[in-house]
Amino acid sequence: MPYIKQNDRSKFDSAAETIAQNAECAGDLNYAITIILHEYIKKKGLKYDTLNSVHGMMDACNKELYRRITGPYEDSCIIRNGDANRLNDLIIAANAANAIPVKA
Numbered sequence: 783m784p785y786i787k788q789n790d791r792s793k794f795d796s797a798a799e800t801i802a803q804n805a806e807c808a809g810d811l812n813y814a815i816t817i818i819l820h821e822y823i824k825k826k827g828l829k830y831d832t833l834n835s836v837h838g839m840m841d842a843c844n845k846e847l848y849r850r851i852t853g854p855y856e857d858s859c860i861i862r863n864g865d866a867n868r869l870n871d872l873i874i875a876a877n878a879a880n881a882i883p884v885k886a
Contacts, residue, residue, distance in 0.1 A: 805811045819836055826832040860866075 801811070801814045805814065819840075823832055823836065826835075
């Protein structure tokens with residue numbers, strides 16, 4: 783997550799809530815995020831450092847969404863519906879074969 787100071791969050795909360803409430807589909811959200819990124823790039827300048835930072839931020843957002851939301855959701859679905867992974871036996875065997883013995 784973008785861990786900014788509590789008192790700095792209020793600058794963004796109402797705009798983010800408005801976007802979330804008005805977005806009817808992923809395309810709407812994509813549009814809003816794209817416009818925000820374009821305005822940020824215009825403010826910071828069309829240069830490598832800005833573009834690299836934006837790409838890094840987008841990658842971090844994607845990973846954080848998976849780590850905090852999607853992964854736990856998928857884990858709950860596995861518990862509820864059973865695992866669809868047909869490689870568990872191979873993974874367990876590979877881990878056992880590659881295990882490093884621990885000296886007591």
